[in-house]
Amino acid sequence: MELPIIDLSSPDRLSTAISIRQACIEYGFFYLVNHGLENELVKAFDESKRFFSLPLEDKMKLARKEFRGYTPVNPTLGLQGDSKESYYIGPMADSTSVRLNQWPSQELLGNWRPSMESFYWKLFGAGKKLFSLIALSLNMEEDFFEKVGAVDRPSAFLRLLRYPSEMGPHQEICSAHSDTGALTLLITDGVPGLQICKDKLKAPRLWEDVSYMEGAFIVNIGDLMERWTNCLYRSTMHRVKRTGKERYSMALFLDPHPDCVVECLQSCCSESCPPRFTPIRSGDYMDEILANTPV
Ligand SMILES: O=C(O)CCC(=O)C(=O)O
Ligand SMILES: [Fe+2]
Numbered sequence: 001m002e003l004p005i006i007d008l009s010s011p012d013r014l015s016t017a018i019s020i021r022q023a024c025i026e027y028g029f030f031y032l033v034n035h036g037l038e039n040e041l042v043k044a045f046d047e048s049k050r051f052f053s054l055p056l057e058d059k060m061k062l063a064r065k066e067f068r069g070y071t072p073v074n075p076t077l078g079l080q081g082d083s084k085e086s087y088y089i090g091p092m093a094d095s096t097s098v099r100l101n102q103w104p105s106q107e108l109l110g111n112w113r114p115s116m117e118s119f120y121w122k123l124f125g126a127g128k129k130l131f132s133l134i135a136l137s138l139n140m141e142e143d144f145f146e147k148v149g150a151v152d153r154p155s156a157f158l159r160l161l162r163y164p165s166e167m168g169p170h171q172e173i174c175s176a177h178s179d180t181g182a183l184t185l186l187i188t189d190g191v192p193g194l195q196i197c198k199d200k201l202k203a204p205r206l207w208e209d210v211s212y213m214e215g216a217f218i219v220n221i222g223d224l225m226e227r228w229t230n231c232l233y234r235s236t237m238h239r240v241k242r243t244g245k246e247r248y249s250m251a252l253f254l255d256p257h258p259d260c261v262v263e264c265l266q267s268c269c270s271e272s273c274p275p276r277f278t279p280i281r282s283g284d285y286m287d288e289i290l291a292n293t294p295v
Contacts, residue, residue, distance in 0.1 A: 001196075001208045003027060003218070008129055009034040017136035024137070024221050024229075028236035029196055031216040032185070035126040038215045044119045045189055045248055050109055051087060052162040052248075062102045064088065067157065067290070069102040073164060083166070083173040083242070089120055089158040093257075120158050123252045127156065127185055130219065131254070134183070138229060139267040149260035150182060155282075157253045163193075165246040173247075174240035176205075179222035180289045181255035186218040191247040193240040194218070200237045207239070224256070224285060227277050230268040258283025 004023040010016045023030040051059075062070045068090040073083060091097040103113045128151050135144040146152050163173045173193065178200075188194060195207040210218065226235035240247070256262065260282045264275035 002211050002213075004030045005213075005216070006030050006032050006133075006219070007034050008032055008126065008133075009036070013133060013136060017133050020133055021137040024134075024233035027196070027198065028221040028226075028234035029210070029238075030219050031213050032126070032130065032219045033213070033216045035129075035217055037122055037126060037217075040119060040122060041187060041215065043115070044187075044250060047112060047115050047119070048087075048160045048162070048248055048250060050112065051104065051160065052085060054104065054108065058104070058108060059085075059087075062087075062104060065102070066090070066100045068100055082175055083170065084161055084163045086162075087160040089116060089160075091155045091157070092117065092120065093155070116158075120156075120252075123158065123185060124156055124254075126217070127151070127183065127252060127254045130183065130185075134225075138232075138265055140265065145256075148256075150256040151254070152257070155255045155257050157255070159251045159253065161249045161251070163240065163247040163249075165244060171242055172239050173242045176237050176239040178226075178235040178237050179220060179253065180224065180286065181222040181253045182225045182228070183254040184220050184222055185252040185254070186220065186249060187251070188212060188218070188249040189247060190214065191243065191245050193243050193247060195239055195241055197237040197239075205237075207241075210238075222253070222255075223289075224262055224282065227280075227285075228262050228265060228268075230264040230273065230276055232268045255286060256282040258286070 004019060004027065006016060006020055006023065059070045064071045068088050071086045073085045090101050131145040131151050132142040135142050190212045192209060194210045196210055197205045197207050221233045221235050223235045225233055261279050262282055263279035264277055269275050
């Protein structure tokens, strides 16, 4: 299936906002084009491949701590878990968070850190622009999300993913889930497998393949944005199905700063549709979810 297409650089911001609104209500997913990073993507995938090609022993020296670093393919594969390895780069907004990140040494992977840091910030820049359009789409001031701390001190995580080609026993190499944060920018290498389920309550679930669009980001709404919009925008279930082909993807999870309070937006509530959720600190919300999420 083809998703709606949103043009990040369109001068007609109001009509872009209207299209975003429609896409987020109907799909919770859209393609984002003209984001300005078109020429960076091949290089970023090359860097990701360089990292995952390292010997396991070197990657394990950067094993995940504080949600940053490397997670190998689940060794109990066959019993449970997804068939993927990942590397997380955490927020770099202040010196404390910068220190928590783990990086391969310059000797091991020359220039990798500056290259990924630069990619992180460019992606984040596109995400920030998108947030202002999302605010417009919700009839809020353009700088709403910035003002409340959703994007001023970013808590965005960049996740590099590699799904090996070996055939595991499971149909899904990334199991069905919705993203927990506000907004996700996903970039895949074109190997198919990504599917969405527009109606999670329908049984049996109908899974639809998402077509690849070269150069575009695939953007999706996360649970926290669903909550923020009082369920107007949907956080859609998705998964990656096994094709037997090696696959790489990268995702930037745009989560608000932990101190940001997420309260159902007035523009999404009315007498007939009162707020369904109480206000919550983003940090408390994420802690609760992460504690219950397998790696
Ligand atoms: O690899 C993909 O295409 C999807 C990854 C994903 O949904 C996630 O990491 O949350
Ligand atoms: Fe996801």
